[in-house]
Amino acid sequence: MMNEIVTALLASVPFIGALLCLTVWSRPAHVKQTAIVMTMISLGATIALSPFLTVPPEGFLLLYLLPLAACVSILGQPTHETHRSAWVLTLVFLGLGVSILGSHGVLGKLALLVLFGLVIGLLFRHHSSLWPMSWWGIGVYGLGAAAAVTSAMTEPPISTIASLLACAVLLPLVPLHSGYFTALTRLPGNLPSFIVVLFPAVGLHGLVMLTPVLPNNVAVTIMGLAVIGALYGAVRALAQSRMRLLLAYSSLSLFSMLWWFAAAAGITTAWASVFVGAVSFGTSGLLLAWQAIRTRYGDDVDPQAVSGLASTMPRFAVLLSLTALAVMGLPPFGVFSGFMGLLLTSPVASPAALFAILLAWLATSWYILDAVQRLLFGQQRPDLPFTDLQQSEFAALLMVVLVVIALGVIPAGLLGPDSAPALTSAVTGLFAWNK
């Protein structure tokens, strides 16, 4: 009961923030400031009240990251009246996310349904006939919502499978990745850069509960889909020229790796939170960096039209490079630590599958680096004006870099209750043949 009350209290902060934003609606700068302040209050409140919450298996990491991600995504957005609704919606999404991650009862389930409903509504609102894939996305979120309802109203094993489907919609897994793709490419303003953290976090939260009870054949199926997803995402990302699509495929590939490890191990450790947090935060950072380009060259600028930014926008170039290095999985960033944590705490079910996963992992370096290279180097267009990052954009990207570094160097003991033992047992398990 205490847990539900505290969760409701935490969730109310962003909702109140959303209401406060409405009171200053006519002044975009104030709306933005209010939203940022409320996300920071939300973060403070979460840290302060988390001792009163039941510790979830994945730890509190994702709960802490949510308000931070919301703050960063709003901060990185230019102050413009067209973005007001996105800022308010960010707060609403944050409230829903906190409710889902904090609650173990009806509040969380209700919030999940609202979340699906809201995103479906938004996608419908921003549908374009030039992007027919939107319908698939809306359909997949509809399926997610139906699965969430089914899981709430039925008993295992149906509820388990329904929950799994809802998780696969949120933490994208082939073939249910269309919703995630549509959200990342079609949602307005800063929402994609927040959604990319929120949805996987919520998905992981659900997955943590499910992995121990998954039947073996389902786990094997998931592993198969995960390997396919990892390779498919990597291959499609290699062929993308659109930044948002590239990041969507890239994160699909990386999240598929998490699915593989989770299904192979039959348990989800706190390393999964580090991995998901780092991948989603890094991707959010790259989306923010892309947002900086869109701010300068229009909302639907073609990435091929912009290049040679290293000399003209040096601050942007440095932060973009660091964020890209993080997403590519280089140490000391969180993606590397998370991946290594998962690798060392999971049994190797199939060497061939592991090889495929590693291949997809290496491919990330290729396409991310290629995209960054295209932006930063190459011919500089003389007909484009160049303006380096403004203070708020710089702060947002800097925060992203600091967070992904922090996730990379965070001591294992702070991650969650079972991370260290799990790591130890896995490592000792590796050498069991020697005994």
Next chain:
Amino acid sequence: MEQVTPSINIETRRMELRGIVQLAGEVIAQYWPMRTFVHHNPLHSLEYLPFEETVRRGKQFMGGNGYLPGDIYRGYVRAGRITVDHLDAALKQLAADAHVNIGLRRVAHDDVLRACLTDGLCAPIVEPLDAELFDPMDELIEQVAARLGSVLLFQDLGDRIRTIVEGDEAALGHWLTLSHWCDDTLGTQIVRQINEQMIKWCEAFLDEGHATWTMPGREKGLYLAWKALAAHEWSPCGIEDSGTKISRLPDHPEDALLESLDALGIPAELRQDYLSLQLTALPGWAGFIKWRAEERDYVWQKAYPVGLVKFLAIRLWYARELVQKACREELGIDGRYDAVIAYMRNNSEEHYLRRQRVAGRLPALYAEEVDRLGHQKDKTWGNLIERYRTEVVPRQEVAARRGAAKRLLGLARALGIDPTALAESAPADLNTILAWMDAFPESKHGPVWLHAFEAGYHTRLLGQMNRAVSQPVSEHSVLEPARPYSQSVYCIDVRSEPFRRHLESVGAHETYGFAGFFAAFIRYRAWGKEHDTEQFPVIMRAKNEVREIPRSYLDHVVSRHEIRARWIHAGHTLLHDLKENVVTPYVMVESLGWFYGLPIFGKTFIPALYCRWTAWLQRLMIPAIATTLTVAKLPPAETAEMLAAEQQAIVRKALQELIGLRSSRITPALVEGLRQRALNGDGDPEPFFLDAATQVGISTEDLDRLINSLQRQYDLNARSASRHKERITRTGFTLEEQVLTVDTALRMMGLTKRLARLVLFCGHGSTSENNPYESALDCGACGGNEGKPNARVLAIMANNPSVRERVVKNGIEIPSDTHFLAGQMDTTTDEVRLFDLEDVPSTHRADLARLQEDLKEASELTSQERCGRFPEIRGPLEGPQAESHVRRRSSDWSQIRPEWGLSGNTAFVVGRRELTKGLDLGGRVFLHSYDYREDPSNRLLEVLLTAPQVVAQWINMEHYFSAVDNEVYGSGSKIYHNVVGRIGIMSGPWSDLRLGLARQTVMNGEMPYHEPMRLLTVVEAPRSRIDKLIARHDVLQHYYHNEWVHLVALDPVDGVWYRYRPSGEWIPVNVDSAQVEHHT
């Protein structure tokens, strides 16, 4: 008859094609191998066109800019290097007498044009469709944009589409190849793919000893060698069944090229331009091939023939296959000129969208839709264009209005007008201003900037010279002694100017300027070297050969020296072979790798010390020996003796190698007998010869085989002996030739009387480490080599009593106590070395000591001055510090800029030293001594304007274009340079052969060190004489009428400075008021 006609037709077509290719090759410049770097104009072949037109052609064919970016010129304005007065003068022709009113301010047309230049208001900025970046002027921008709404009209989308189609139609074949068109329309990478293939094949084929494993079959020529090898490649660039296709190509490259042109459907009238475009896609490699094809005697060309036709035959085969593939797969049409034109006309909307998509000008969703439609069979482009028309075009118009408003606000700021006045001005006035700005885009600024920039420099230089020449004559004559301490002659190179100035300042020395080959056109072989160097300007040819030989009294040392040199050479060869072998490097790295640490450490941390140490070690192992040059021709008897000695050495070698005879058993009779038999062929052998052979156990059959081998394998036969004899007779000069050379040189230098006791001919060279461009720092007049041999040759000739006697008879007063010295200045360290000092008479020791002392002092002062120009040196350096600094630079292998070289060159002064004496010309001026009074026939001036001036103009244009567009006309940053094939430089592992000079040679950070401006030639001579020369020589007409070179004359008849106009008239230059009539 029926069989003959087709073959005649084919031959006619081939000849016609060769002619077209030759004309097509005009747009690319020849590229000399880097070991004899020759400064030249990269657009040299187009000098028959006006400068501005050539620059346009350069942009069209090579994509190079002919002027500096506007920002740099604006930097010059801020720094005062370009004044507003000069800018206004340059704008005079463009400005109309019109004005509009903005608020209370009257804004004239020239105000707007000037502001466009100085504030960069005409830069082609594309206003983003929905940019959200905050601008404090947003509100005002919107107001002004709204005001423009009624007057700013935009082209209808349909018209825009038509314009693009018409533009592409006009461009195709003229300045757009089908490959480029595919890349621009379909997003393919055909040009890159072809370039990669061509680089691969050119790199392998043109290698001159760099590659360990050479390309097989090169003796067949580029085309056939490629055909033989490429047929085995597996689907290069994705071309299906490439092996069969290549093997079916004709054996004649001309036929293959014609076949490809026919397959691409290129109309006959476009073929020349089309081939030019193909050549300019890789101007470096094509330029080198062009050079080699013209050098028929070049040893590598003789061995592995190459030419532009062969190059184009290969290139166009790839082009035709790839264009066909792209057009078929993407558009379902033939990859032919006519099919592409028809596609553009019939599918103009699709073409427009595709082009916009590839150029990155479509919003992302539209770009994706274009991609999607491009892959669909059932394509409905009409819907998309309609949507584009209703959704995107209005946004583009809004953005364009915002952009126009921003430009107007920028103009208001530049002119000091209250920006809010714009929001209240008449829209028509605003529109007029915008029209003025649009009519003066940044692409038209270059000529204006250049004229203003040059005018500033001309004003200063002519002002300086006018002041010098206006000084009372007595001032000099009183101070100068009757006979100077010494007279020295330096190369006209701009680097000589500071040294000459400083030498004149430290003592009563007179200096002269002359092209650094000192009128000695020689092919030279240094002692111990295996190859000749061509010591004359590349536009000339040599008749005489000169060799460096040890002095006769050193015979006993020579053999020891040779043995040691052979050992060192063998060691080098062994190390090289071990490094290049397939297996040995694995062992070598472990066993000898550490040994290389020593030079790495030394060169990196203690470069100067390491350099001294290695020089000492080299002297210890192979001590230097005194040498002289074979200046005089050998008498016939001596020639025969020399030839026989060389042939006997060959016979001895053959006996050792083929029969295995020890040298002690080889008798002179046997050697001579074999030599005679090899040279004279048939007939019965002499009995003494047979006896000698029998004594060493050689049978008659073995003798026949041996003689056969000598003739074939060792090239010892009558024909080669004749050739060899001819070469030996080319060595040296006859007495008449020597007299002519000395006489001409001294007259051209102006050294005809009052000669000092010591006269120094000082060539120049340079010293740098790890510098592929080191020959660019050497003497251009000596074909990119050091000038030392030429100086020595002239000094030896001038000291020859027989020559002097004849020269004196010709009217040149050479006192009996005058001794001619040879020297060389190291332009990196400023040190002057004198040669053949043992020939200096003992009576001249004191003069020599004084000269050496003053040269040392001048060298130190020059180093000090030069150090002030290096960007990393903050304050002035003391003499010894400066000396040590320049030495360190010359030995530092990480130094990207050992010296500035010829950067900064701007002018060429032909006249007496009095015009420039005492002036600090900043090391920017070529100085050639010339006294019109000594040249009544005008012959000397003719030579100066048609030879040294040409070299100066080449140097000037090389620097000009390398500075204005270093990526296209220069060679980019040295950081990425890699030597390829011992012929040139590539950027990274894979690029065109880089033309021109490195970025570090011409740029100082973001600003040019070499201020690019066209050469100013200043001649002190009567105008009538100059007019005659211009009328006689096309090259001079091209230079002055096409504005490649500015010509100013100081007419001694009236003492007035005149500028020569492109129209052929002379106008007086008012140098006193520091105004130069220019561009009016």
